[in-house]
Amino acid sequence: xxxxxxxxxxxxxxxxxxxxxxxxxxxxxxxxxxxxxxxxxxxxxxxxxxxxxxxxxxxxxxxxxxxxxxxxxxxxxxxxxxxxxxxxxxxxxxxxxxxxxxxxxxxxxxxxxxxxxxxxxxxxxxxxxxxxxxxxxxxxxxxxxxxxxxxxxxxxxxxxxxxxxxxxxxxxxxxxxxxxxxxxxxxxxxxxxxxxxxxxxxxxxxxxxxxxxxxxxxxxxxxxxxxxxxxxxxxxxxxxxxxxxxxxxxxxxxxxxxxxxxxxxxxxxxxxxxxxxxxxxxxxxxxxxxxxxxxxxxxxxxxxxxxxxxxxxxxxxxxxxxxxxxxxxxxxxxxxxxxxxxxxxxxxxxxxxxxxxxxxxxxxxxxxxxxxxxxxxxxxxxxxxxxxxxxxxxxxxxxx
Amino acid sequence: xxxxxxxxxxxxxxxxxxxxxxxxxxxxxxxxxxxxxxxxxxxxxxxxxxxxxxxxxxxxxxxxxxxxxxxxxxxxxxxxxxxxxxxxxxxxxxxxxxxxxxxxxxxxxxxxxxxxxxxxxxxxxxxxxxxxxxxxxxxxxxxxxxxxxxxxxxxxxxxxxxxxxxxxxxxxxxxxxxxxxxxxxxxxxxxxxxxxxxxxxxxxxxxxxxxxxxxxxxxxxxxxxxxxxxxxxxxxxxxxxxxxxxxxxxxxxxxxxxxxxxxxxxxxxxxxxxxxxxxxxxxxxxxxxxxxxxxxxxxxxxxxxxxxxxxxxxxxxxxxxxxxxxxxxxxxxxxxxxxxxxxxxxxxxxxxxxxxxxxxxxxxxxxxxxxxxxxxxxxxxxxxxxx
Numbered sequence: 001x002x003x004x005x006x007x008x009x010x011x012x013x014x015x016x017x018x019x020x021x022x023x024x025x026x027x028x029x030x031x032x033x034x035x036x037x038x039x040x041x042x043x044x045x046x047x048x049x050x051x052x053x054x055x056x057x058x059x060x061x062x063x064x065x066x067x068x069x070x071x072x073x074x075x076x077x078x079x080x081x082x083x084x085x086x087x088x089x090x091x092x093x094x095x096x097x098x099x100x101x102x103x104x105x106x107x108x109x110x111x112x113x114x115x116x117x118x119x120x121x122x123x124x125x126x127x128x129x130x131x132x133x134x135x136x137x138x139x140x141x142x143x144x145x146x147x148x149x150x151x152x153x154x155x156x157x158x159x160x161x162x163x164x165x166x167x168x169x170x171x172x173x174x175x176x177x178x179x180x181x182x183x184x185x186x187x188x189x190x191x192x193x194x195x196x197x198x199x200x201x202x203x204x205x206x207x208x209x210x211x212x213x214x215x216x217x218x219x220x221x222x223x224x225x226x227x228x229x230x231x232x233x234x235x236x237x238x239x240x241x242x243x244x245x246x247x248x249x250x251x252x253x254x255x256x257x258x259x260x261x262x263x264x265x266x267x268x269x270x271x272x273x274x275x276x277x278x279x280x281x282x283x284x285x286x287x288x289x290x291x292x293x294x295x296x297x298x299x300x301x302x303x304x305x306x307x308x309x310x311x312x313x314x315x316x317x318x319x320x321x322x323x324x325x326x327x328x329x330x331x332x333x334x335x336x337x338x339x340x341x342x343x344x345x346x347x348x349x350x351x352x353x354x355x356x357x358x359x360x361x362x363x364x365x366x367x368x369x370x371x372x373x374x375x376x377x378x379x380x381x382x383x384x385x386x387x388x389x390x391x392x393x394x395x396x397x398x399x400x
Numbered sequence: 401x402x403x404x405x406x407x408x409x410x411x412x413x414x415x416x417x418x419x420x421x422x423x424x425x426x427x428x429x430x431x432x433x434x435x436x437x438x439x440x441x442x443x444x445x446x447x448x449x450x451x452x453x454x455x456x457x458x459x460x461x462x463x464x465x466x467x468x469x470x471x472x473x474x475x476x477x478x479x480x481x482x483x484x485x486x487x488x489x490x491x492x493x494x495x496x497x498x499x500x501x502x503x504x505x506x507x508x509x510x511x512x513x514x515x516x517x518x519x520x521x522x523x524x525x526x527x528x529x530x531x532x533x534x535x536x537x538x539x540x541x542x543x544x545x546x547x548x549x550x551x552x553x554x555x556x557x558x559x560x561x562x563x564x565x566x567x568x569x570x571x572x573x574x575x576x577x578x579x580x581x582x583x584x585x586x587x588x589x590x591x592x593x594x595x596x597x598x599x600x601x602x603x604x605x606x607x608x609x610x611x612x613x614x615x616x617x618x619x620x621x622x623x624x625x626x627x628x629x630x631x632x633x634x635x636x637x638x639x640x641x642x643x644x645x646x647x648x649x650x651x652x653x654x655x656x657x658x659x660x661x662x663x664x665x666x667x668x669x670x671x672x673x674x675x676x677x678x679x680x681x682x683x684x685x686x687x688x689x690x691x692x693x694x695x696x697x698x699x700x701x702x703x704x705x706x707x708x709x710x711x712x713x714x715x716x717x718x719x720x721x722x723x724x725x726x727x728x729x730x731x732x733x734x735x736x737x738x739x740x741x742x743x744x745x746x747x748x749x750x751x752x753x754x755x756x757x758x759x760x761x762x763x764x765x766x767x768x769x770x771x772x773x774x775x776x777x778x779x780x781x782x783x784x785x786x787x
Contacts, residue, residue: 110481110482111458111481111482111483112458112481268614268615269614269615293615295615311612311615311616311617312610312612312617313612324546326546326547327546329593329595329610330610332456332459332617332619333459333617348459349456349459349461374458374459374460375459376459
């Protein structure tokens with residue numbers, strides 16, 4: 001009887017079965033989990049800490065599939081050298097299962113942080129990592145062994161960006177898509193994930209810090225790149241669907257799809273954000289407003305509103321008008337995801353806040369110091385648990 | 401007639417009325433603002449202030465210290481990401497050591513930075529004794545700012561730069577201001593937000609100050625404020641770069657004995673003169689020396705340090721021949737050696753400063769006709785301190 005009761009309760013807590021967090025910004029490339037978490041009171045204790053452990057420096061998000069989590073890390077062998085690794089951990093305990101070298105360590109001369117920037121993508125049997133020096137590697141899911149590796153600098157003539165290659169791989173319709181920033185119209189490339197064979201290359205532009213958005217628009221799968229001043233879309237065969245001259249340059253935050261055919265693009269070094277609408281592969285501007293300027297943290301969309309970091313202020317704005325609904329400071333240049341109707345906001349110093357996604361007012365429900373130190377990586381959420389990492393720590397907390 | 405005069409006076413008064421009201425409102429608002437901060441009487445007793453706390457840049461939180469004085473002086477020692485930054489300002493001019501700009505030594509600040517340092521030098525807001533400081537304030541009106549009723553004031557600093565201040569209409573405390581800031585010495589707009597007001601000896605001061613400009617986010621979280629600590633004015637003296645400090649022994653007024661290398665292989669005295677070596681700028685040491693052998697010689701020698709090559713660069717301007725030569729060199733043990741090989745001339749000239757004591761040193765000139773493979777002694781100048 002108790003078992004039946006628990007079974008009945010489970011779907012209320014997790015409205016939908018988890019789809020994992022298999023790529024950068026989650027299953028829908030949107031920073032949104034379709035799970036739910038219950039309301040909380042400010043006075044409630046912090047969620048249960050499942051595990052916390054030290055980890056080598058990287059900016060990768062944590063991706064999860066099954067009972068394992070995957071992320072990258074780095075370790076120095078001396079002050080000037082070391083290695084970048086792809087690693088797998090037991091999601092329940094945080095125990096490392098395997099690690100494999102992917103490249104020499106990228107040491108950031110500005111001191112922002114060493115190691116990989118890109119988030120690995122999880123395929124059926126393989127994991128795909130991208131090093132700061134531009135090496136795309138396919139790893140066996142079971143032991144991390146290399147199946148193939150492609151050096152973008154050698155293969156495509158890509159130029160190393162100042163802060164290292166950062167774009168994350170995406171899997172679309174059985175094809176592995178990357179921003180390569182290569183020469184001779186090889187800015188965007190696609191590979192056979194099993195062999196590493198180049199399937200197509202298209203577009204012009206240098207390697208940026210922005211990851212491609214995969215969207216279903218008007219019944220068509222579109223891979224959308226915001227590179228330099230151009231927003232462009234390709235189908236999974238590499239055919240150009242449309243291009244659009246943005247009124248901004250070099251966004252870092254990933255574009256956000258909403259209303260099935262509208263795209264929000266934003267950069268901190270501009271006069272604000274821009275919304276474009278795609279109809280019959282024709283792109284028109286819908287709105288331009290100064291109320292949101294994302295740096296490296298991407299904005300998410302929920303019920304007619306955007307929630308994101310306007311430089312260093314958490315902000316809610318109307319998706320229709322751009323009107324500012326509320327602003328909350330104190331998170332620094334944080335990051336956020338949405339779980340059900342709750343924003344989970346990680347401050348740039350590791351404080352985690354649960355906030356109801358409500359445009360009428362900032363409604364914080366809980367906050368706690370989740371990890372220590374500079375935290376520039378957005379959380380991941382799977383099966384009622386949040387997975388966090390920064391340059392030194394990785395942790396898992398159980399919600400609900 | 402009287403009626404017309406009365407009407408005219410009334411008309412003129414009515415024209416002035418809005419301005420009078422506005423002027424009154426500015427003064428009222430500022431008076432209440434100062435009162436909210438603890439009152440003018442208490443603030444007028446503040447001569448110096450030492451602030452310590454945490455400063456966040458690039459999401460890294462580090463200790464910081466800042467000293468301010470009533471006359472607008474400011475000195476700060478803070479960590480900006482991975483680099484330690486020093487800032488100093490005497491109320492008009494200032495300097496900084498900011499390795500982010502790939503300059504490891506103190507440099508003068510530009511006018512945009514002077515405006516920023518002037519803002520940093522304020523105890524809290526610029527409205528205390530603003531007229532004495534030469535600032536002007538204009539009341540813009542009452543607005544809503546993120547749901548809060550605020551009074552908006554335009555401040556024009558004595559340097560002509562403007563700021564827009566938003567004061568909470570209920571508490572009269574500052575909530576935000578917009579001003580020009582700098583990033584890598586370039587001016588850009590900024591927004592500064594205030595929170596966490598706490599009382600320090602009866603003075604109400606915001607302990608949380610967050611500033612955003614361009615893509616930057618800087619947070620200052622004050623932990624302690626000391627009122628009227630000792631302020632050491634020597635902090636404001638721009639320090640010389642370390643390399644130039646090593647040449648400071650040259651500074652002074654000198655009697656100079658001049659000798660030339662004779663065919664007999666001995667030094668022969670050819671005359672006496674005097675020389676004055678002085679810092680014409682923080683990092684430029686300059687010598688002026690005149691003497692007459694056959695012709696009147698008037699030479700200006702500047703000692704600098706070339707960051708690019710990591711060597712000292714010495715320029716020699718000869719007034720008589722209207723020539724300009726460049727030398728480069730470095731310390732070799734106790735001696736300082738420089739030559740003009742950088743100019744790739746047929747004849748190389750090398751100078752060596754040796755025998756350094758508190759009372760003097762010797763400058764020896766050598767010549768090479770084979771690109772420095774062999775050197776021949778030429779002249780010797782013995783410097784003896786004259787005062």
